[in-house]
Amino acid sequence: MSLACTDDALIEDLIQEIGSGSVSIDTEVLATCSHDFGKLASDYQLPIAVVFAERVEDVQTALRLASAAGVSVVPRGAGTGVSGGANTSARCIVLSLERMNRILEIRVDDEVAVVEPGVVNADLNNAVAKHGLMYAPDPASYQQSTIGGNVATNAGGLRCAKYGVTTDSVLGLEVVLADGTLISTGRNTFKGVAGYDLTSLLVGSEGTLGIVVSVTVRLRYLSEKTCSIAAVFTDVAQAAAGVVAIARVRVQPAILELLDVGTLRVLDATYGSDLSARGGALLLVRTDGHGAEIEDAIIRSALENLGAQVTVAGDEQAVKLIEMRRASRGDGQDDRYRVGEDVAVPRSAMVEFMRTLDQIASRNRVMVRIVAHAGDGNLHPTFWVDPEDGPAGVGRLDAALEESVRAALAVGGTITGEHGVGTVKREWLGWEQSAEVVELQRKIKAVFDPKGILNPGKAIV
């Protein structure tokens, strides 16, 4: 029996057991579902089929059949990832969770919600806002990305400076294992230490250990009052001094973003603003909670006391800039001539590291601009070259990327602050992790997925 026959049989079985409305072999659908939003690499191929699961049982069936056929399964949310985590591998089916988009429970007095994986982050937030609650993690993709995808990548965002990343809001999971078995991990309660923390192990594992079919999240209080500051500085070093000044007055902002002059130029071009004419770097700061106004006043005073030329813009413009930044996926999609990066470094290393990034860019004759979640030391430099430079430009771009990642590691940083390893960062993971850790991860993967069918080639090496 040829592989093609086996694959046809698998498609037939999927259609028969899950229903023809839930299984697509349409070439356009296969193509759309074969990669994420990231760099247009050519490391993916058309899947055998896309299964649009609508119920837990569909996921179990798909995994049972794929497992029996020895076919890989690549899970997919909204496909807004940028590290290739949803890119297809050889001989696979794509398992889309986007139709499993029901909010199963909002337990207001418990401050807990239970959702299916395909619920869009913003939809959950809209649903709980009327109760004065929020789901805190807010990746820039929050208007499109799903909670399941956020869980798979342990997504960060802007508000995590104060409220933590995805794993800090996930209390429990329902997960289908590679053979179709359904398990529950974690708990319904805020605290709990019964057994190993399998929930945290699964969060950020990029669908390589199991398929999440429900997520129990802790909600936080949605602040009625927020205060916003947009402060223009002469350069990035001064803006970074502003970050330190805010920390030294011991205020934890809900949002603290640093934008360099290159990013300001993009904003100006997009929104007709004049930010880059006014200075060389911007800090966006938001405080929330019952102390928002007090904290706002303390921060304004600290920034003004820096002795630097600090322009504090009016609230309205600051709010607009922050919301724009919060919902922004950048000024366009990555391609082979342009890559957005995601390293994180210890906070005190940030200024020096940004200087290093400039040097790396100039040495390799590539362009760079930087946005940073400054409260977390998580930087998103975007490197690009002129497409007219062709393969030579791509070579310089790749060299600059590698150098930037090595530089982050050299100051005690990590290759990925929040985007995940996916396929794109796998070659760098061995620079950060020891052979022993790599081996432990492989063995853990084998415990959950002995046949290696779950999103192979992602997250670990």
Add this chain to the structure above:
Amino acid sequence: MSLACTDDALIEDLIQEIGSGSVSIDTEVLATCSHDFGKLASDYQLPIAVVFAERVEDVQTALRLASAAGVSVVPRGAGTGVSGGANTSARCIVLSLERMNRILEIRVDDEVAVVEPGVVNADLNNAVAKHGLMYAPDPASYQQSTIGGNVATNAGGLRCAKYGVTTDSVLGLEVVLADGTLISTGRNTFKGVAGYDLTSLLVGSEGTLGIVVSVTVRLRYLSEKTCSIAAVFTDVAQAAAGVVAIARVRVQPAILELLDVGTLRVLDATYGSDLSARGGALLLVRTDGHGAEIEDAIIRSALENLGAQVTVAGDEQAVKLIEMRRASRGDGQDDRYRVGEDVAVPRSAMVEFMRTLDQIASRNRVMVRIVAHAGDGNLHPTFWVDPEDGPAGVGRLDAALEESVRAALAVGGTITGEHGVGTVKREWLGWEQSAEVVELQRKIKAVFDPKGILNPGKAIV
């Protein structure tokens, strides 16, 4: 070769490689180091030796030798646990980490500290306080317990209502595996998603997966200003209504403790207060941060608006009561006639569950009093019987404990909110976890510790 000979050879090797000053076979030392602070169960035996590690290499050597000899290793911090996690098992050495008590780094601008496992929680807090920082998790044992022990049990405390439990403050670990290999997990930075979250897997694993030899923790801002409230209510149901009222005005207190009348009587007897004469339940509330006073005013108003007889005591007494509660291990140690429990339930289930506990106690003719970390739904009922009741009383006590745990599970709770499974709660773990999860945990244990020498019989079943 008899076991005894092998054991003698192991002792000799330990002394030769680690030094005679670091290895004890003194019977008194063996006895002291053979159990934790918990219920005086008889499930432990004298270890072969106690190794007092002073350096990472000592831990590696001890594990390498024990592994070769097939002897178990029971790690030990300050021994303040209450679930038997540090109780010795058959044919083991105890590996004490209490001499590894150096704070290795305090990186003020990174808001990070790196400590050896034997550092006492309060010592770390004292060391960072001068920088306006704190290590947030504060189990009631914080003046004695070590960071390593806190990591082993994923310890909670009072401040975790707002600041999270141990795992939320741990960024990275250095860990010696069963065969003596040293690995690093996690990171130096606030954010990072490279590979699986082995750090969270190790936190709370009670020394069954590896021995933690250094901990990188995130520090938080120590509030200059805190506000404290002690509110007396007529009964527990009313106090619980107070908890709900605080949540409904969307204030997240740093501390929110609920004490029932039985606990008030103990306080009165110990401190000469008259709390139990004034009411039937007490809420202790602390707000902190720059919004502390605003939040304090909102809470006071919410409690007064309840329409209930709410007495808000002066700040000074509230501060005293909270500090007393924060540092309190209760009014004495557990024994076979008295057991402190640690279930957690969804917050909305708390009042009804406390009523159930009363019914269980009365049905089984045992006494009960309750303290709850009300912000987290984590309850510490203490059950006791008159020692004169002998074995019959112990039987009723055990029946009541079991019923209380089953009742917590029935409302969606967990068998342990923060104390850990240890040996004491192992028989209950299967009530909470499915056979598949039990099996996954066993396999993960086997990945880290194929010979099963690391703290056998703890944390999982």
